[in-house]
Amino acid sequence: MVDPAVLAQYEMPASARRSLDSIGPLGAGQGGIDADAFGTADGRYVERLMRRLTAPLPSRWMSILLRRALVSRVDTPRNVNGADFAAERGWLLLRMGESVAARAVVQGVDTDNYTPKLYQVAMNTSLATGDPGGLCPLVEGAMRAVPSRSWTMAQAMCAGLSGYPAQAGPLLTAARRRSVASGIDLLLAQKVIGAGAQGRQAVTIEWDGVDALTSWRFGLAMATAVPVPDSLYATAGRQVTYWRALSPSMTIADRIAAAEAAAAQGVLSSAALVDLYGAAADDDSVQSMTTATARDLQTAYADRDPDARMAALRQLWGDASARPPYGRLVLTARAAARMPGAKDKAENDRLVASILSAGLDRTAVRWRGRVETGSDAWAMILLADPDAYGRVSYGDLASYTGGEGDSALKQRMLFAGLAGLGRLSPNDVERAAKSLDVRVGAENSWTRALDSAARAGQVGTVVLLAATGIQTSAWKGVPPEALYRIVGALRAVGLDGEARMIAAEAIARA
Template sequence: MTAFSARGGRAPGVASAALLSAMLLAAVPPAAAQDAPVTLVPPGTPAAPERGAPSDAKPAEAVAPGIKVDTLGEIDPNSVGLLDAAGGGFGVAMWKGTPRSLVEALLPELPGAPHSAVGRDLYRRLLLSAAESPAGAAPKDRPSLLAMRVSRLLAQGDVAAAQGLLRVVPQRLDEPAIALARAEVAFLTNDNAGACAEVGGRLGQLGTMFWRKAQVFCQLLAGDGGGAGIGAGLLQEQGVEDPPFFALQRMLAGEKGIDISGLEGLEKASPLHIAMMRAARVQVPPAILASGSPAVLRAVALSPNADLDTRLEAAELAETRGALESETLRQLYLSVGFSPEELTNALGASEKLSGSRGRALLYRAARGQTLPSAQAELIAGAFASARKQERLPTAIRVLLPVLAGIEPSPDLAWFAADAGSALYVVGSFDAAAKWAALAASTPASAGDRSRAASAQDGIKVPADVTLWPLAQLAGLKPKLAEGTAPSLAVAGQGKIVTAPLVTVQASSGFDEAAFERWWHAAGALGSEARAAKGARILVLAEALGAQVGDDAWARLLSAPPPAPAAVTMPSPGLMTGLKRAAAAGRVGETVLIALAALGTERPSKLDIRVLAPVVRALRAVGLDEPARKLAVEAIFDRNA
C-alpha cells in the first residue's frame, strides 16, 4: 500500500499503522491546556464505539478493474500517538535502528518530572509521538510500550496528555497497566464513576493492592458500607500500612471526629487519596505538599477542598515541575483577594505575606499597572521573592505577558539585566536582545538609582556583560559600537575600559572580546568560581558549534581546579550510548538517553560533563533549538 502525507505528498516508508494513527488524530500542540479536554478527532468524525461493541468495518474491495485497494493490517497499539512530525512529534521512524529491549529498559526508569523546561518538552514529545514500534519481540510479562508511555506521562504530572493518549488506545486492548492508568486519571480528574467502572471490570485482579483499595472506595460511593468495611478489615488484617486511607474510609462510612492532618503517609498521597478526600469533603492538609508527585500537586492546586494558601503553594510547585499550565496559576493568583491598600503598596505589602501569596499580590499589581516603570519594579520584586525559593523560572513564565508588554527605554536601564535574563531563559531571544542593546548603550555609572550595573561583592557589572553569556549561547553576537566606551567600575581599582554592544546579530561564532570583559567582571566571584563559570561557558559554546580561540582557553590554564563535589554522574555506558545513537541519527533513542542522563536536576546544577554531550547529541539529530535552549538554561543562574 502506498502512503501519502496529509499535505498530499508521497510519504514512502510510512507504516500504515502510524499513518492511520496520524489520520485519526488531531495533533495536540505542546502547550495545550492541561485542564481542558483534548480533541482527538476532526469535527464530524463518528464517535468511537463503546468498549466491546461490534464493529461494522469491512475489508476493502477492488473498486475498479486494475485498481487495487489493500486492506489495512491490525494497528499496533504501541504506535498510536497524539503528535505527528508536523505537530512536534519526532516522526514515524524515530525508533528505526533502536532495539526494543533498550527502550523497554530505559523508558520506565525515566525521571518523573525534569526541572528543565526543555527537558519536559522533549519528554512530552517523545511520549506522545506517533511512531512505528522499535524492532524486537514484546515480552509477555511486562507492560506494553504504550502503557509505559502513559505511566511516564502521569509521573510527569501531564494528566491531560495521559488522558488524551488513553482515549486513542484501541478498544480491543485489555491490559492491566492501561486499566490502572485509566483509573488513576479518572481519580485525578474527579471522575469517580469512570474510575469505579474500571474497578468493576477488574474484579479478577483484586489481589493487586491498588484495586482492592479502590474497590473499598467504590463500594462506599455505592452505599455498600458493609462490603467496604469487610474489604478494609481484610487489608488491615494483612498488615497493610496506609493510615490516611483507613481514616478516610472510616470518615466516608460515617464515623465522626477523625482528623487526618497529622497522619503519617500524607507525603505519599496518591490519586486515590485525593479522590477520597474530595468525596469526604475533607480539607486537604498542607502536609500533602511534601508529595513528590507532580500529578498530586496539580490535583491539590485545583481542589476546592484545599484552603487558598495550600492551593497557591501546590500550584507553584506543580508549575515548577510542568504539571500545571502557567495560565492556570495566573488565574489562581487573580482569585486571591487583596485590599486597595495592599495593591497600591504591593512591594511593601508582599514582604509581610507568604511567598506564594506575596507573588500573587505582585502579579495582580503588575497586571493592573499601566506605568512601565512601576510594572518593572513589581516584576523585579516578584523575581527576587521567587529566587529565594528556587522558583524563579515559574515567576518568569507567569509574569511573561506583563514583561513582554514593556518596551525597553533609557529610564528602565536598571531593569535590563532582569528582563533580558528572563526573556532569554524562556526562549524569547529577540525580545531579550532589545534589553541587551539597551544595557549596552547605558553606562554603568549612570546615576545612583541605575541598576544597569548589578553589584556583586564590590564590583559593578554592566548589564550587557551580565547578559553576554546568555546571548552567546542563544546564538546572538554582540556588535560593538565605535567611539563609545563606558567603564566597568571596580571597587578599589582602576577602571577597565570596555566597548558596549548596541545591536545583536545572529551568529554561531564566539566573541573573544566579550568573554574578556566577562572574565574581568567575574573576578569578584573569586578565582575558583570564575574558572568554573568560565569553563561552563566555553564548553557549552563549543558544544553548540562555536570555535573558541586559544586566548579564551588560556584564561583557564592557570586557574585553580574546582573543589571536589559530590555529583551523580550517568554511567559510562549511558553516555557512550548517547554518543553512538546521535552519530547514527537515531532520534528517539538519542532523546530517550539524553533525558535519562539529565535526570531531574536543574540544568544550572548539572555537571558540564553531562550537559555538553547532551547538547552535542541533540544537535547531531537535528534538534538544534532544544540544544541551544538547554545550554541557556544551564548558564541562567551562573552568569556574573
C-alpha cells in the same frame, strides 16, 4: 448467554478500535515529535531508559521537551507490547508530576488491550488526577488480571459512584472483614461511595495519626474535597506538589501554594500561572499575601508607567541581594518583555532570564543593545539567539565573568552551550576546554549511546538519553561536559530551539 467476544464487537466495532502500533494524544502536526521517533531502537532498551530515569529533573526546558516526547503519537518500538510501552510513558510522566499528560497517554489504549502493567499505572493516574471514577471502566478487567487491595476497593467505590449503594455496602463490608483496607484509607473510600448518586453516608475525615501521604490518600481526598494538612504534603515526593497544582477540583488557594513550583518545573506554563493568580485576585478564600502578589502582578503587566512596572517586578522577585525563585521569573515573563530595560545590571539579568523562562527568544534578542557585555543577560542572549549563525570569538567568551551564583561554573556552562551549538571554532573549543577544564572529548557509555541515537535520527531516544544526563536535584550538579553533549545531540536531531533554551537556562540557574 451472549458470547462476550460477540458483545464486544457491538460495543466497539473494529472501525473504532485503536491500534497498539501507534499511541499518544499529540500528533506531529500538533507540536509532537515525529511518529518514527524511536526508529529501529529496541523497545526493551527504551523502556529501561524510562524506568530508570529519576524525575523530576532540574531543568524546566528539559522537562518540557521530555513531556512533549512522551505524549507524542509515536510508533511502538520493536520487541515491546504497545500497552506496556504506554504504561512506561505514563509512569514516567507521573513521576515528573505530569498527571494530566499521563492520563492522556494511558487513556489512548482501548480497555480490552490493557496489560497488568497498564492497569497498575492507570490506577495511579486516576489517583493523581483525583478521578476515582476513571477506574470504573477498568475494574472488571483489573480484578481478573491484577487482583489487588486497591482494585478491590475500587470495585466498591465504583458501585457507589454508579448509583448502586446497596452493592457498594456489602463489597465494603467484605473488604473490611478481609482487612483489605483500614483507617484513613477505608474512610476515604467510604466518602467516595457516599458522594455517588443515592449515597447517604456522611463520613468525617480526621488526619490525626496519619504519618504519610500516599497516592491513594491524595487522590481520594482530592476527589471528595477533603483538605490535606501541609505537614502531610511534606512527606510526599515533589511530583505530588505538581499534581496538586494541576487539580481543577482543589481551591485556588490550595493550587496557588503549589503552582509556582510547578511552573519552575515546566508543568505549568507562564500563561497558566498568570491566569491562576488572576483568578486568585477575585477569590475571597486566598490569603492576603497571595492577593497582594496578584495586585503587584497586575501592576507589572498593565501599568502605563515603566517605573511603576519595574517597582512591581522588584516586589515580586523579592530580596535584591538574593536570586529570585525561578517560578517567580516564569510568572513575570511577559511583564518583563514589556520593560524598556533597567539601569541596574542585576535587574537586566533577571529581566532577560524571566523573558527566556517562557521561551520568548526573539524578544530577548532585542535586548542585546541594552545589556552589558559579559553579563548574565548578555550570555543568555548569546545562547538563545535563533538567528545567530556566525561564530563567537574566544575573546568574547573570555569576557564573560559570570553573574549571580557560581561564576566559575557559569563560565564553563557558557562555553559548553556555545560549543554544543556550534558557535565556536574548533581551535577555540580546544583552547577553552583546556583553560576551563571542560573535558568535551571524554567518552563513556552514555556519550556513545547519545551520539549513536543522534546519528540514527532517533529523536525520542535522544530526548530520553539527554534527560538521563541531567539526573540531579539542581543545575549545580549538571556537568558542563554533559550540557555540551546534550545541546549538540538535540541540534543534530532538529531540536535547535530546545537546545538553545536549555543552554540559556543553565546560565540563569547554575
